[in-house]
Amino acid sequence: MTVVDADVDFGELDRRGGLGVRCLGVVHLYRTFEGHDVVALQGVDLSVRPGERVAFLGPSGSGKSTLLTLLGGIQRPSAGRIFLGEHEISRLPETELARLRSRRVSTMLQGATRNLLPYATARQNIAFARLALTSAERKEVAPDRELLARVGLEGVADQVVSTMSGGQRQRLALACAVSTGPQLLLADEPTSQLSHEDRDAVIGLVHELGDELGTTIIVVTHQPEVAATFPRTITMKGGRVGLEGRDGAEYVVIGAEGVVHLPTHLAEQWPQGTLVRIEPEAADRLVVSRSAESEEDA
Ligand SMILES: Nc1ncnc2c1ncn2[C@@H]1O[C@H](COP(=O)(O)OP(=O)(O)O)[C@@H](O)[C@H]1O
Ligand SMILES: [Mg+2]
Numbered sequence: 001m002t003v004v005d006a007d008v009d010f011g012e013l014d015r016r017g018g019l020g021v022r023c024l025g026v027v028h029l030y031r032t033f034e035g036h037d038v039v040a041l042q043g044v045d046l047s048v049r050p051g052e053r054v055a056f057l058g059p060s061g062s063g064k065s066t067l068l069t070l071l072g073g074i075q076r077p078s079a080g081r082i083f084l085g086e087h088e089i090s091r092l093p094e095t096e097l098a099r100l101r102s103r104r105v106s107t108m109l110q111g112a113t114r115n116l117l118p119y120a121t122a123r124q125n126i127a128f129a130r131l132a133l134t135s136a137e138r139k140e141v142a143p144d145r146e147l148l149a150r151v152g153l154e155g156v157a158d159q160v161v162s163t164m165s166g167g168q169r170q171r172l173a174l175a176c177a178v179s180t181g182p183q184l185l186l187a188d189e190p191t192s193q194l195s196h197e198d199r200d201a202v203i204g205l206v207h208e209l210g211d212e213l214g215t216t217i218i219v220v221t222h223q224p225e226v227a228a229t230f231p232r233t234i235t236m237k238g239g240r241v242g243l244e245g246r247d248g249a250e251y252v253v254i255g256a257e258g259v260v261h262l263p264t265h266l267a268e269q270w271p272q273g274t275l276v277r278i279e280p281e282a283a284d285r286l287v288v289s290r291s292a293e294s295e296e297d298a
Contacts, residue, residue: 023070027039041063043256044080045241053218065220069107073105108186115173118160119160122157140181144179151205166193178209276291
C-alpha cells in the first residue's frame with residue numbers, strides 16, 4: 001500500500017505547546033501471580049523539555065514500556081515523582097488524571113490492537129478518541145478524512161478494525177493518538193509492523209504534529225532509521241537511563257551511587273570484573289585505565 005503524502009492541518013488549538021516531563025527517582029514493581037516482585041524501573045531520573053522529541057531505545061525488558069505507561073498516567077509508579085507540566089501526576093486524583101489522559105496526553109501502547117475498538121470502524125475509532133474534546137476543540141482539530149488520508153486509510157474509513165491488517169491497525173492507532181492534537185504524544189514502537197515507506201510516512205506524521213502544535217514527543221523504537229529522526233535518544237538499561245544521545249554525540253548517565261554503564265561497544269572489550277583505575281585529569285575529564293593485573297589475566 002502507499003501512504004498519501006498530504007499534509008495534515010492540526011488546526012489552531014489554544015492548548016498548543018508541549019508539556020514538559022520530569023521524573024525523579026521513579027521506581028516501578030510488578031507483583032506476579034505467584035507473588036514475586038519484578039523490578040521494572042529502579043530509579044529513573046529524567047527531564048524532557050516542552051516540545052522536545054526523544055526516542056527511547058534499549059533491550060527488551062529494560063523498562064521502556066513501563067516508563068511510557070507511567071508518563072501517560074496509565075499506571076502509577078511504586079515510588080518516586082512524575083511531573084507533566086505543572087502537574088505531579090504521580091499524586092493527581094483519578095478524575096483529573098483521566099481528564100489529562102483524554103485531552104492533553106496521547107499514549108499509543110505497544111501492540112496496535114490494544115489502542116483500538118476492534119468491532120468499530122476506522123472513523124468510529126477516531127470519533128471515540130475525540131470523545132472528551134469540547135465542541136470548540138473539535139472544530140479546531142484535523143478532520144477525520146484528512147487524518148485517515150495521511151496514514152493511507154481513506155479507503156477503509158468504514159471498515160471494522162478486526163478485518164484490518166497489522167500495519168493498517170498500527171497506522172489507525174497512530175491516527176487516533178494524534179487526532180486530539182495532544183501536548184504530549186507517547187508512542188510505544190508505533191512502526192514495528194510497517195513497510196519502510198509506511199514507516200517513514202507515519203514518523204513524518206509524528207514530526208508534523210510536533211512542528212505544528214509544539215507537542216512533546218516520546219517514541220520507543222528498535223529501528224535505527226526511526227531513532228535517527230530524533231534529536232535526542234535515551235537508552236534504557238536494566239530499569240534505568242543508561243545512555244543519552246544528543247545531536248549525534250553519546251553520553252553515559254551517572255546513576256545512583258556513582259554507577260556508570262559502559263556503552264555496549266566498549267563493554268565487549270572491558271568485560272565484567274575488569275579492574276580499572278579512575279583518576280581525575282581535569283575538572284571535566286576522568287581517565288579510566290586497565291590495571292596491570294587485569295592485563296596479565298587477559
Ligand atoms: N504486567 C507485568 N507483570 C510482571 N512483570 C512485568 C509486567 N510488565 C512488564 N514486566 C517486567 O518488567 C520488566 C520491564 O518490562 P517492559 O517495561 O515491558 O520493558 P521493555 O518495554 O523495555 O521491553 C521486564 O522484566 C518485564 O518482564
Ligand atoms: Mg516494550
